[in-house]
Structure formats: C-alpha cells, structure tokens
Amino acid sequence: MADTNWPSCCRSLKGVVLDMCGVLYDSGEGDGVAIPGSIEAVQRLKASDLQLRFCTNETQATREKFVAKLQRLGFDISVSEVFPPAPAVVAVLKQRGLRPHLLVYDGVLPEFDSIDKTNPNCVVIGDAAENFSYQNLNEAFRVLVGLEKPVLFSMGQGRYYKETDGLKLDVGVFMKALEYACDLEAEVIGKPSPMFFQTVLGDMNLQPHEALMIGDDLVNDVGGAQHCGMKGVQVRTGKYRQNVETWDLEELDQNLEQICTEPHPLPSSLDFICSFKQM
C-alpha cells in the first residue's frame, strides 16, 4: 500500500518513473513537440540524487528510433533508461514458445525480428494506428478463432492518446474489440500491468514505496503505479481532460484528488515534490 502522506512519501523518494507521450512531448507530425519545461525538468531530475527511468506504452517504433526522436527534441535520455512493451512481449513469447501473428505498427516490426512467426499460435497487438483496418482486424480475429486455446497479447490497454491534430484511439480499444469477438481476455503487457512496473523497479533496485510515477493517464500511469505500491502523480498535459477522466477517480487512491486540484505540467509536479524534499 502506498504511503498516502505526501511529505513523508517525498522525503523517502529514491526514484522517479516518467511517462513519455503527453508528459515529455506531444506526438504528431514529424517528431511531435516537446511540452514546455519538460526538457529542463528531466535535466533537473538527472542532476538530483533520484534515479530516473522512462516507462512508456509506445509501440510504434523500436526503442532505438524512439529514443533518437526524444534526443532530437532535446531530451537527455538513453536507450537503457526506457521501458516499452515490445521487448517485454518478445521475452514472454520466447519463454512460452509462442509464435505471434502481429497486428502492430510497421515501425515496431524490427523488435520482433528474432521471433518465429510461421504458423502462428497467438496474436500480438500494439498501437497499430492506420494498420487497424477492417481487413487486418478480421485477419487477427480469424487466427484467434482458429486456435484451440486462443491467446491475445495487448501492448498496453490505453483508450486514446493525443496527437498534435487531435485525440486518437489507442490499442486498448481494439483489444476490447477482439476480446468481445472471441470471448477471451487479453494478456496486457505494458502499463498498467504490475509486472511491467516491477521490471522498472527491479532495474532501479528500489522498493515500490521508494518510487513515484508521473504520467498523464489516470488509469494506466497513476492507477497502475498505485496498485504496485508506488506513488502516482497525474500531470494535466497530454491527454488530460477534466470532464472525461473523473470517472476513474473513485477507483484510485483518494489522496490523488489533493494533488489533482492544482494545474500540473511536469515542472509543477517536480515543484510540488520539491516542496517536501530537497532536490
């Protein structure tokens, strides 16, 4: 259970995990745009005694290409600090001897180069965007209904995300579609899966109560972290929309409301934490 007392929680803090899209940058044409103050906020965290990791449900590019984009936007960030779902899925597939039918964005395909994809016995979906065509969804459906024990992996379960030209449907929507079509429950790999947060905590060698997650998604970032025993903070950039996301508040640590009453881009979140901890 997370410590719900902010001052004592912040004083014991040893690591921060940042969501990326909607916290560091807004995606869109080209590389998208950095959110004002976020480049400096990352610098400030790196200059502190806190450990820093980046945890994302981004599944449209390989880790290398994704990190290169963030570097071009001005962020001080390296591949080893970033945790996306695709490498985690590849590890699970290898461990369980599964051969995937992939319904993913073309850019992330190289992450699956080392995996046998012949005669598939499971389906993996990511944020495939335009690849979520009727034809491709039918193909994934037919693979699943043809299996005696259908297995569907979903890289995240987000509802939507914000690009510079508006809100776009995320992978969770198509996960629900295939779950209903095949009457099955997908295995989610990515946020808010506890296993995913624990991998990041393990990499920092920290206990949950020593780490804080900052994201723009109340369910996948804040809720996922809280279910793990971490503290969660929601920024009001990215997909944050006051009227839409309040439905989820009841499920979450009530103390969250206290911090949610203030406007919250990433720098303000750090100021809030700093008010309790020297940083």
Next chain:
Amino acid sequence: MADTNWPSCCRSLKGVVLDMCGVLYDSGEGDGVAIPGSIEAVQRLKASDLQLRFCTNETQATREKFVAKLQRLGFDISVSEVFPPAPAVVAVLKQRGLRPHLLVYDGVLPEFDSIDKTNPNCVVIGDAAENFSYQNLNEAFRVLVGLEKPVLFSMGQGRYYKETDGLKLDVGVFMKALEYACDLEAEVIGKPSPMFFQTVLGDMNLQPHEALMIGDDLVNDVGGAQHCGMKGVQVRTGKYRQNVETWDLEELDQNLEQICTEPHPLPSSLDFICSFKQM
C-alpha cells in the same frame, strides 16, 4: 416465461420469425447463395396457417435493395414482412430529436435521407465493414467525446458473421470498441433488443408465447427471443460453430440443448416443429 415444453409450444404456435443471413442464405460476392432447402422452407411456411416475418440485423442495404436481393435468390418475400434496424433507428432519432453522425455501410445511407445530420449530437453505427477504418472510428470517437451527454446507437451487437470467403467481424465488436474508448453503454437497436422483437410481435398481433424465432445466432436470435417470452430455435447453418458458441448456452433456456443435439438447417427445424403441429 416461454413454455419449455416443445409439443404444447408448437401446438399453440401462430407465427414464425426467421433470421435471414445464415438461415436463408450465406452472404458473399454478388447476392451470396441460398442455403439448400431454405427457399422451399419459406414456401412451406407461407402455405401454412402460420404468420411469417423476417427479422434481420442486416444494415448494409436499404430494405428495398435487401429484399430485391432475396427475391433474386428465389425467395417469396416482400418489403413489409422484413424488419431491419435502420428504420427503427430513424424512428427513435425523430422521436428524440437527435442528429446522427453515421458510421455505416454506404448502401444503407438512403434510409437516413429524411434525418438532419448537421451538427451531430449522437453517433449511429451499423455493420460498416470496410468503412470501419481507423480514420472513421477516430471521427466517431471524436464526435462522442465532444458531447456533454454522448449517445451511441448500435444497429445490432453481433460478434461476427459468415460470408462465402470466411468469418467477418460484425458491428458489436466496434460497439464494444467505442464503448470502451468513451466509457459509455451503447443503445442497441436490433436483435437481441426486446423492443425490436416486440415490434415484430405487434405487427403480427401475437403474444410472445404464440411465436417462434429461428436463427443461427444463439445470443441475438435465440437468446433475444427467449428473453421476450418467445421460443427460440438455433439452426446449424450460417455462423454456427460447435466449439465456439457453447459458452453462451448456460445463459439460455436449458431446453434449447435438447433441440441443439440434432443437426439443424431450416427445413429440419420445420420438420421438428411439424412433428408436434400439423403444418
């Protein structure tokens, strides 16, 4: 509550409601193909003293074009006997003063000619097939999240249907997708909505226990009819797949299992009924 005793139920029978796709014909290229024996089965019903109606979740064509296709396949059928969702949705939209954003198949658009579609305050989806593109789903999503009180009508809630080249995802799958994206519950117009069955019963001026529904969908045809107090029979043509649909059996009238143990194209279903009723 339906009479679960087949002999007495069949003797009191005054009307039969037939599902169309998967019972009368399999859809596919061109007009699709009539299922062997189904043309004669319709003739036999028309020659009996039973009333006959056709109840379909077909939303890819206007009633006129849809019925013309069935006539070309050889069926004795007229427009006034056929109940699809689109005219029912149009009635509801007019009654509630709603202006729809339509995500439907092009062929059904003329059904909505009489409706104001400017500045939409609800979304209507049907079996849009290839029109279920990522872009069109995003557009429908954006309309819904932009409304203070989002309203989504779904013309049916089927999981999939069979065309001559294989199984295809039906409207229910995309209904679930938008429900999850917007955290709302769609209003289903079509089978298995009780209101939809009651409209057909009203047209025949029959009580539920006097009517029987024959379809290939255990949830939408058989279950929907049973929830209305009608009797339901599943044929084993169309989308019927032994291993996939058993999950729904538990929810239904247990007596159904008795009839489901026999192979069941439409003519055999009529033979079964005839064994209890002179026809």
